[in-house]
Amino acid sequence: MRSYRSAVALLATLTPLFASPLASDEGPSESDFLSRTRRLTFEGRRAGEGYFSPDGRQMVFQSEREAGNPFYQIYRLDLTTGDTERISPGHGKTTCPFIQPGTGAVEFASTHHDSRSLELQQQELDFRASGEERRYAWDYDPEMDIYVTEAGDARRLTDARGYDAEGSYSPDGQWIVFSSMRDAYNRELTAEEAAKLETDPSYFGEIYIMRADGSGQTRLTDVPGYDGGPFFFPDGSRIIWRRFDEEGLTANVFSMNPDGSDVRQLTDFGSMSWAPYVHPSGEYVFFASNKLGFGNFEIFIVDTAGTKEPVQVTYTDGFDGLPVPTPDGKQLAWTSTRHGRDGGQIYLGQWNHEAAMVALAAAPARNSE
Amino acid sequence: MxxxxxxxxxxxxxxxxxxxxxxxxxxxxxxxxxxxxxxxxxxxxxxxxxxxxxxxxxxxxxxxxxxxxxxxxxxxxxxSHSFDFTAGTNDGGSVLTLKAEGVSEQWTGTDKFQALSLSDSGTVSGEVVFAGYGLVLPESATFGYDSYATLDVDGKIVLALRYFPEDVEQETRAELSRYSGLRYRAMQARERGAKALVLVTGPNSPNAGETIAMSFDSAIAGSGLIAGSISGEVADRLFDFVADKSLAEAQTALDGGNPHITGFEMPGIELTLDVKVERExxxxxxxxxxxxxxxxxxxxxxxxxxxxxxxxxxxxxxxxxxxxxxxxxxxxxxxxxxxxxxxxxxxxxxxxxxxxxxxxxxxxxxxxxxxxxxxxxxxxxxxxxxxxxxxxxxxxxxxxxxxxxxxxxxxxxxxxxxxxxxxxxxxxxxxxxxxxxxxxxxxxxxxxxxxxxxxxxxxxxxxxxxxxxxxxxxxxxxxxxxxxxxxxxxxxxxxxNLDSAPDFVKVQPKTNTGGDRDSVRAFTGTIPDYTTEVEGLLLSGVIEGGPADDAGIQGGDIIVEFAGQTITNIYDYTYALDAVKVDMPVTVVLLRDGERTEVTVTPRARE
Missing domain, CATH: 3.40.630.10 (Zn peptidases)
Structure with a gap:
């Protein structure tokens, strides 16, 4: 699951306090940028992280929707017919799918090779059947590794101990950027670091890059705190991602060159700003932040250089996050709890790019350091 | 709109x-x-x-x-697939005859004695038992109430008050009102062997003293019981032969809702109901x-x-x-x-x-x-x-x-x-x-x-x-x-084109009701919007000139509290509405443009 830290995931599953349908006549509102908003997924407890194929006709997403497995599996949805097929193995935990430009293959992260995966599924099902309530938490399973679909099967691309996930392809389909916590397992930890690993393994999360065949795995970041959720810019020139502070309390959106150089910070809300994705025009970046309330994530846009104050896009209580535009830039998919039940589902709306450009041009300069 | x-x-x-x-x-x-x-x-x-x-x-x-x-x-x-149904019911000239202490009196005319639309046609005579409000709550209810608990009505004619006790707490009202529908009550009387059911709208109730209009009842057959309603005047005349009580006193005693206040026999009175229900x-x-x-x-x-x-x-x-x-x-x-x-x-x-x-x-x-x-x-x-x-x-x-x-x-x-x-x-x-x-x-x-x-x-x-x-x-x-x-x-x-047919899941009903339209008396004139899921009751509009309209409620408002009860969905609202009294103002909390607003609504009797 791309960049859901545990704390974030807790909040994301809270029922929104109130989903007001009332549009106020004055002031900004969702209808400034979004129209014809509708819920795309209905099946199962949760769905999220929908990413489009380059032609916009397919979407891959993760969803918990099959009896017997209480964890996410990966599905490919044909947007022209509505047909959905599962493309991950069906057991274990999976997350973070992305379609390879050119081939249509899908990379995703999975634990299905773990001999304990069926046992873990049963444990979770038994726990739920016991009637106890536990909020959903993402556990950064160290078994998580990156796979790619190949002839109806899945080929393993990474095998380092430690969570490897949150992968996405470069526009030419030749590279994958991803997040890994392998640094916690491939060296001697200090006592302090070992304690950190017990309580918050995501502290060791760093951005890596590799070739599409899994070769040449190279680390790009080296700063304490969780670095994750990387995506290439539409022209492949840079990488956008989000970086948490050492305590994992706040996060901000950053960009860098594909070799890790020229790191620039785009946001500084002092809250959790994460899940960035660049609009196909390259002009601005979508991201989600809980700036307006700890449990209330909204989507914002900010200019790609991060010189201006971000502009708010969604105005619905509860969770709105993981924004992903269609490749033509005319629609926006995101994950929301606005239907009023636990568990996010994927929503889709028409995106007004022209209005976004106007709003960004009018935004005041960012009061940065 | x-x-x-x-x-x-x-x-x-x-x-x-x-x-x-x-x-x-x-x-x-x-x-x-x-x-x-x-x-x-x-x-x-x-x-x-x-x-x-x-x-x-x-x-x-x-x-x-x-x-x-x-x-x-x-x-x-x-x-074409055709089916028979009842398009309407009329009273075809029902007659009520009283014999008591050598007196014999007769009433005709629907303002004095009128068949209930659920009644069978026929003639029955018998002694009379006053059964209070004639209400029975099932065991699943949150409290016990059985008007027949101490009464033997087998082979007798039951006289009962319409509606339900007037002065009880709102929650009690809600529960009672759910079991006060005419068909449900007729069934309760019939099951205890009563020959007939006679209802009167008591002096403390809305529409006091009026006979009950023959509402539209599309059932093809009656209820297996002779049933009618009498005016307050006719009821008072029957109570003339009860030594120590008037109808008003009897109702007032019952209106507190105390389940131990019982009905009583009305010895010396014999009623004959000659009921004619015409079903079209x-x-x-x-x-x-x-x-x-x-x-x-x-x-x-x-x-x-x-x-x-x-x-x-x-x-x-x-x-x-x-x-x-x-x-x-x-x-x-x-x-x-x-x-x-x-x-x-x-x-x-x-x-x-x-x-x-x-x-x-x-x-x-x-x-x-x-x-x-x-x-x-x-x-x-x-x-x-x-x-x-x-x-x-x-x-x-x-x-x-x-x-x-x-x-x-x-x-x-x-x-x-x-x-x-x-x-x-x-x-x-x-x-x-x-x-x-x-x-x-x-x-x-x-x-x-x-x-x-x-x-x-x-x-x-x-x-x-x-x-x-x-x-x-x-x-x-x-x-x-x-x-x-x-x-x-x-x-x-x-x-x-599915290979195997879909499974059927039985959803548990959210209401278990012995009520019908007669039991929901309060009318506010709100039009719920069913297409948008919100916490509370979102209104798509209000009926012009209705109580909600008079109170300034508008389409787009969300009712979150009604008469002290939290409203999260339409079922809450229905229960809350059951519980209010006609003509008694209640406070309604609305969300309008995200702001909480309080208004006062005075429900009216449903016509």
Missing amino acids: TDRYRLTFSSASVLLLLGALPSPVPASTESLREDVSFLASEALEGRLTGTEGEAQAHVYLVSRLEKVGVRSLPGLEGL HRVGHNIVGVLPRTGDGDIDKPYVMLGAHYDHLGRGGGGNSLARKDEVGGIHYGADDNASGVAAVLDIVERLASRERQRDLLVALWSGEELGVLGSNAFIDSATVTTDQVAAYVNFDMVGRSRDNKLALRAMGSSTIWPRLVEQANVPVGLDLTVGEDPYLPTDTLALNQAEVPSLDFFTGSHEDYHRPTDTADLINYEDLDRIAQLGSAVTSKLL
Whole structure:
């Protein structure tokens, strides 16, 4: 699951306090940028992280929707017919799918090779059947590794101990950027670091890059705190991602060159700003932040250089996050709890790019350091 | 409402086909418009079941279906399936005779003695027992209340007060009111061996002293009991022969709700009820037929049923009209309710006629829906096709008033297949769907759900013109109706070709009620919006001149608290409404533009 830290995931599953349908006549509102908003997924407890194929006709997403497995599996949805097929193995935990430009293959992260995966599924099902309530938490399973679909099967691309996930392809389909916590397992930890690993393994999360065949795995970041959720810019020139502070309390959106150089910070809300994705025009970046309330994530846009104050896009209580535009830039998919039940589902709306450009041009300069 | 709707209409058509997705099939809005316009035309006079208007609609619809290739079901001639029903009840001159202490008195005239519409015709005599409010709560209730606990009414005539104790706490009222319906009470008296039930509206109650109007009761038979209501004057005369009590005193003693205050025998009085109930029997006509499958393999449950009711309220005489004073007696055109649903079904049948079908498509255009879901129930009872042969039912009732691309899909709890099927079908269509689990809906879906057929119900929500002569064809959103039919056709097509039939899930009803319209007395004039899921009760409008309107409540407001009770959904609201007193102001907390606002509403008696 791309960049859901545990704390974030807790909040994301809270029922929104109130989903007001009332549009106020004055002031900004969702209808400034979004129209014809509708819920795309209905099946199962949760769905999220929908990413489009380059032609916009397919979407891959993760969803918990099959009896017997209480964890996410990966599905490919044909947007022209509505047909959905599962493309991950069906057991274990999976997350973070992305379609390879050119081939249509899908990379995703999975634990299905773990001999304990069926046992873990049963444990979770038994726990739920016991009637106890536990909020959903993402556990950064160290078994998580990156796979790619190949002839109806899945080929393993990474095998380092430690969570490897949150992968996405470069526009030419030749590279994958991803997040890994392998640094916690491939060296001697200090006592302090070992304690950190017990309580918050995501502290060791760093951005890596590799070739599409899994070769040449190279680390790009080296700063304490969780670095994750990387995506290439539409022209492949840079990488956008989000970086948490050492305590994992706040996060901000950053960009860098594909070799890790020229790191620039785009946001500084002092809250959790994460899940960035660049609009196909390259002009601005979508991201989600809980700036307006700890449990209330909204989507914002900010200019790609991060010189201006971000502009708010969604105005619905509860969770709105993981924004992903269609490749033509005319629609926006995101994950929301606005239907009023636990568990996010994927929503889709028409995106007004022209209005976004106007709003960004009018935004005041960012009061940065 | 009209202006807002038109605005949505034009912007919707512009925005409709933007984006990366391929455009849907060519619009069939013209044919939808023609069907709705014909069904909602003046000539059909509101399509009341059993009238000439129904007959004209019938001819038109049969011809439309036959053209597409819909054929007779086995055992039926043509596409017509008829059923008998009671179109109305009248008192045919009932007489009440009192014999006491050598006196003999008689009353006639419906202002003094009137049959209840549920009564059988016949004559009975017997001693009289005053049974208080004549209420019995089932064991599942939160407290005990049994008016008959200490009384022997076997072979006797029960005299009881209408409604329920007037001065009890709100929660108690809510519970009592649920079991105070006339049919439920008649059943309780009958089960204890009573020969007859006589009700009086006590002096402490609304409509004090008045006999009970013969409400519309479409049941074909009576309740197996002789029952009538008497005026307060007649009741007072009976109490003249009770040594130490007047009716007013008896009621006042009961009004506190103390379950230990009992009724009493009225020795020395003998009543004779000579009750004449005239039921006007009529015949309603469903239209049913089958579009045969194209495949020839054996398949689990060979039918998928597609339905919409085509009847409406005529000129609104049946008691379900919400016509304003200056509209009373006008034609209730019923364009949204439910010419829109019928047009959608016709459109879907046309779309599916050219597609592969592994099951037979059973098309049902129901009559008698507005009179109490009569046509669909009669068809199920007829076993022309037994419901265990039906894989699923898809219903369209009021689908012509979509706003902002919205559609409610209800009864989703009736099968585990719906979320997947709905998701798949709607991805290319792109409607903004709200989903609801509850299959206990006031439409034909109810009948099919009770027959354990997985059902899905399409609905675009209530509105100001609901059950009024202003529900006209020009207010239908044909562009969205076309897309709703497109979604309906995708759903139905998938059902027709599923290898195994969907499972049926029995949803537990949220209400267990022995009440009926007589028990819900309070009227506020709010119109709930069913298409948007919010916490609280979102209103799409209010009835002009009703209590809510007087209080300044508007469409778009969300009721979150009513008379001290938190409102999270329509069921909470119904209970809260049960519990309030007529003419007693209550505080209502609203959310308007996100702000909490308090208003005072004074509910009125439902007429």
